[in-house]
Amino acid sequence: MKMVAIIGGGISGMTAGVLLQKAGFKTEIYEKNALPGGQCTGWKREGYFIDNCIHWLTGTRAGSALNELWKEIGALGEEVELYEKEMFFSSKLNGQVLTFWRDKERTRREMLALSPEDEKEINKLMKYVSMAETMTVPVEKPFDAMNPIDFIKLGKSMKAMGKVMKEYGNMDINELAMRFKHPLIRRAIIDYMPRGYQAYAFLVSYGTVTGGNGDIPKGGSLAMSLRIAEKYKEYGGVIHTNASVKTIILNGKKAEGILLENGKKAEADYIVCACDMDYTFRKLLPEKYMPKGLKKMYVNREKYLVSSGFQIAYAVNGVFSELTGTRVFSCSEMIVGMQKVQSMSVQSYDYEPDFAPEGKMILQTNFSQSEDDYKYWESLYMDKETYNIRKQEIAKQAMERIIDEYPFLAGKIHVIDVWSPMTYTRYCNSYKGAYMSFVTTKQAKSITVPGIVKGIDNVMLASQWLMGPGGLPTAAAMGKFAAWRIINRKDR
Numbered sequence: 001m002k003m004v005a006i007i008g009g010g011i012s013g014m015t016a017g018v019l020l021q022k023a024g025f026k027t028e029i030y031e032k033n034a035l036p037g038g039q040c041t042g043w044k045r046e047g048y049f050i051d052n053c054i055h056w057l058t059g060t061r062a063g064s065a066l067n068e069l070w071k072e073i074g075a076l077g078e079e080v081e082l083y084e085k086e087m088f089f090s091s092k093l094n095g096q097v098l099t100f101w102r103d104k105e106r107t108r109r110e111m112l113a114l115s116p117e118d119e120k121e122i123n124k125l126m127k128y129v130s131m132a133e134t135m136t137v138p139v140e141k142p143f144d145a146m147n148p149i150d151f152i153k154l155g156k157s158m159k160a161m162g163k164v165m166k167e168y169g170n171m172d173i174n175e176l177a178m179r180f181k182h183p184l185i186r187r188a189i190i191d192y193m194p195r196g197y198q199a200y201a202f203l204v205s206y207g208t209v210t211g212g213n214g215d216i217p218k219g220g221s222l223a224m225s226l227r228i229a230e231k232y233k234e235y236g237g238v239i240h241t242n243a244s245v246k247t248i249i250l251n252g253k254k255a256e257g258i259l260l261e262n263g264k265k266a267e268a269d270y271i272v273c274a275c276d277m278d279y280t281f282r283k284l285l286p287e288k289y290m291p292k293g294l295k296k297m298y299v300n301r302e303k304y305l306v307s308s309g310f311q312i313a314y315a316v317n318g319v320f321s322e323l324t325g326t327r328v329f330s331c332s333e334m335i336v337g338m339q340k341v342q343s344m345s346v347q348s349y350d351y352e353p354d355f356a357p358e359g360k361m362i363l364q365t366n367f368s369q370s371e372d373d374y375k376y377w378e379s380l381y382m383d384k385e386t387y388n389i390r391k392q393e394i395a396k397q398a399m400e401r402i403i404d405e406y407p408f409l410a411g412k413i414h415v416i417d418v419w420s421p422m423t424y425t426r427y428c429n430s431y432k433g434a435y436m437s438f439v440t441t442k443q444a445k446s447i448t449v450p451g452i453v454k455g456i457d458n459v460m461l462a463s464q465w466l467m468g469p470g471g472l473p474t475a476a477a478m479g480k481f482a483a484w485r486i487i488n489r490k491d492r
């Protein structure tokens with residue numbers, strides 16, 4: 001039986017693992033952390049559960065290949081209840097509030113009441129959001145293995161999406177916002193995504209929610225990761241936790257196995273690199289093997305942007321319906337990383353009462369951070385004490401601003417955890433602290449990279465970094481493609 005060593009027990013690695021086990025391979029996953037899941041995770045603080053990934057899971061609507069994949073690997077299933085988000089998010093400016101509801105018609109009416117002079121653009125936006133609901137992540141087989149018929153089928157299934165791209169594919173989020181006259185509509189659109197994102201990403205994200213294809217599995221991110229790990233083990237897979245891989249052992253054009261940080265070696269017929277791609281080609285394999293497409297993006301730092309977050313979790317004594325959903329509001333200026341910010345968000349997890357003790361709730365804030373911010377945190381991290389002090393200062397300032405916005409929280413809220421882009425590098429070896437892949441911008445459409453390593457025959461790649469802008473469906477798709485390549489090898 002052929003042996004596959006999988007480096008990284010995130011969604012990509014575990015997806016590859018489940019599918020390879022099913023196909024009759026013997027596989028073992030080596031994960032540096034104590035738990036599988038990678039970035040799809042959560043943790044406890046002071047009796048509260050901090051869920052740190054799924055805002056929406058694309059592929060919850062039955063009938064798509066992606067939905068089938070989620071079920072096949074155990075992420076979703078009959079027994080997994082889904083929480084249907086009622087609102088995408090709301091934005092507030094000068095006392096006025098605009099909410100992007102799951103119900104598009106409700107959003108349309110709210111926008112029209114707010115700004116009748118934007119009627120044409122509002123109706124157009126909503127029409128195109130309906131079209132964007134058809135967007136899916138193709139997961140059947142690697143794109144380079146698709147034949148003309150596969151492409152025709154894919155084109156047909158996403159015909160409406162083609163129209164969205166024609167209308168909004170060549171503008172960024174700021175340009176989309178500027179199509180509207182009303183300042184709150186402009187602000188709401190800009191509020192949601194990091195600067196530079198392409199406009200269509202907003203339509204696709206919102207369309208995922210309105211189309212019922214972006215619900216949240218009950219139990220949250222860590223529970224989903226653990227379900228996949230369980231499925232993997234059911235098929236006979238083995239997960240080694242606290243098992244950081246130091247390098248891949250090469251012999252000419254073949255990889256022979258892996259060497260762990262603890263000095264142990266493991267032989268393998270195939271290796272799947274399912275950890276960060278920059279890390280892979282700096283630490284695990286010689287850099288010369290990095291695929292050209294990836295290299296282009298990593299080298300071109302001005303064009304291929306990445307983003308991360310500075311995040312804070314707060315415990316709230318009480319349950320307040322005014323805080324339901326994700327709410328963005330203006331605040332007095334403060335500095336986070338290298339950026340001056342004048343607006344912030346709070347997200348409530350009240351849809352999961354078990355995430356907080358009875359009669360209490362948990363809130364989170366996420367300030368988007370750029371690569372420059374990452375450099376700031378990276379250099380501060382060298383002096384841990386200063387780093388921790390700065391994190392706490394920002395958390396305190398953010399909490400004061402939340403109380404300014406929601407005065408009823410005075411004396412009822414406190415900070416329970418703070419984490420920065422550096423946390424992602426420390427926890428997952430993530431490039432520049434990013435938890436998604438390269439941002440697809442107008443100037444730089446991200447390059448889809450085949451998961452093979454030219455020059456080393458038996459090493460496959462599986463990671464969200466192979467296709468921008470990343471995310472859970474991409475991670476799962478890339479894991480599936482790595483498994484597909486091994487299963488369909490001619491020399492098997």
Ligand SMILES: Cc1cc2nc3c(=O)[nH]c(=O)nc-3n(C[C@H](O)[C@H](O)[C@H](O)COP(=O)(O)OP(=O)(O)OC[C@H]3O[C@@H](n4cnc5c(N)ncnc54)[C@H](O)[C@@H]3O)c2cc1C
Nearest residue numbers: 008010011012032038039055056245275435464471472475
């Ligand atoms: C705050 C936040 C919100 C998000 N929201 C969403 C969302 O709403 N929807 C969505 O689709 N996506 C979301 N994402 C993104 C999603 O979490 C990622 O796209 C996905 O989890 C990436 O999976 P991966 O397997 O490619 O990488 P990773 O999760 O990074 O997995 C790689 C694994 O490799 C391990 N590893 C690294 N180096 C080594 C080594 N040397 N040896 C052994 N193991 C190693 C790491 O510990 C990790 O477990 C969010 C992420 C975050 C952090």
